[in-house]
Amino acid sequence: DAGITQSPRHKVTETGTPVTLRCHQTENHRYMYWYRQDPGHGLRLIHYSYGVKDTDKGEVSDGYSVSRSKTEDFLLTLESATSSQTSVYFCAISELAGGTDTQYFGPGTRLTVL
Amino acid sequence: AQKITQTQPGMFVQEKEAVTLDCTYDTSDPSYGLFWYKQPSSGEMIFLIYQGSYDQQNATEGRYSLNFQKARKSANLVISASQLGDSAMYFCAMRERNTGGFKTIFGAGTRLFVKA
Numbered sequence: 001d002a003g004i005t006q007s008p009r010h011k012v013t014e015t016g017t018p019v020t021l022r023c024h025q026t027e028n029h030r031y032m033y034w035y036r037q038d039p040g041h042g043l044r045l046i047h048y049s050y051g052v053k054d055t056d057k058g059e060v061s062d063g064y065s066v067s068r069s070k071t072e073d074f075l076l077t078l079e080s081a082t083s084s085q086t087s088v089y090f091c092a093i094s095e096l097a098g099g100t101d102t103q104y105f106g107p108g109t110r111l112t113v114l
Numbered sequence: 115a116q117k118i119t120q121t122q123p124g125m126f127v128q129e130k131e132a133v134t135l136d137c138t139y140d141t142s143d144p145s146y147g148l149f150w151y152k153q154p155s156s157g158e159m160i161f162l163i164y165q166g167s168y169d170q171q172n173a174t175e176g177r178y179s180l181n182f183q184k185a186r187k188s189a190n191l192v193i194s195a196s197q198l199g200d201s202a203m204y205f206c207a208m209r210e211r212n213t214g215g216f217k218t219i220f221g222a223g224t225r226l227f228v229k230a
Contacts, residue, residue: 033218042118042205042220043159058217090159094216101147101209101216105159 003027004106006091012112019078021109023091025071031094032074033103034058034066036087043090049074081113117141118208118221126227127196134181135191135224137206147209148189149218150180154202162204165189193226201228 003026013019023032031050035043035058045058047066055066063085065077078085091106119138127133139148150162165173165180173180181190189208193200206221 031216035220040222042222043207044220045217048217056212059219088157092159102149102161102164103207103218104161105151108157108159 004091004093004104006089006106006109008109009107010110012114013081014114015082016080019081019111019113021076021089021091021111023074023076023106025074025093027093027095028071029093029095030071031101031103032068033092033094034064034074034076035090035092036060036085037090037108038087046076046089081111083113085111086113087111117219118206120206120221120224122224123222124225124227126229127193128229129198130195132192132194133196133226135193135204135206135226137189137191137221139187139189139206139208141208141210143210145211148180148182149207149209150178150189150191151205151207151220152200152202153205153223154199159205163191196228198228198230201226 005024007022033048034046037043044060046064049055049068067075089109092103094101094103117140146167148165152160163173163175163178165182172182177194179192203223203225205223209216209218
């Protein structure tokens with residue numbers, strides 16, 4: 001158990017509303033990631049963080065922003081949700097341990113934008 | 115160009131038989147990692163096995179082994195003695211260096227069905 005929680009686990013919202021998803025970890029891992037999972041695409045990286053206040057874009061970052069003010073929390077914000085952002089969102093953490101940098105995932109958040 | 119390719123959208127295997135799930139990758143980073151994850155119908159992503167680009171031997175974890183052929187850029191997952199609980203989506207992933215650290219790229223997945 002990597003000690004990762006995501007909240008909320010399910011959310012239904014309307015187009016144009018702001019949405020914030022939270023990822024919380026209990027083990028002080030340095031790296032945190034946000035992915036989205038869509039049929040036929042596997043997981044695609046949205047943003048990641050390599051430390052407090054240190055973030056970078058992934059391959060599908062448009063329409064998303066992130067913040068990491070504490071080691072344990074990584075927030076993903078959809079400033080104005082669109083139907084194309086309906087997806088399952090996964091948070092992941094990793095720490096360079098023995099060079100494996102294995103990522104461990106949270107349980108996921110299912111977001112529906114109507 | 116796809117960095118991670120899983121050419122088998124779906125696979126069937128008889129219970130107790132072995133099955134190979136294919137994965138090919140593309141990177142110019144000499145130091146990279148390869149991973150396999152399992153996603154059962156409940157939705158969680160479960161880490162199965164890791165192979166480093168400099169590892170001389172194929173990785174093994176219980177019934178899982180990774181057939182690493184570096185020159186061919188393939189990292190196939192072999193599941194021995196399949197069980198009904200192995201029915202799931204399986205994702206191959208590659209970690210490579212990027213600004214600020216590392217980036218992991220996932221394939222589209224292979225859905226495995228284990229028949230009784």
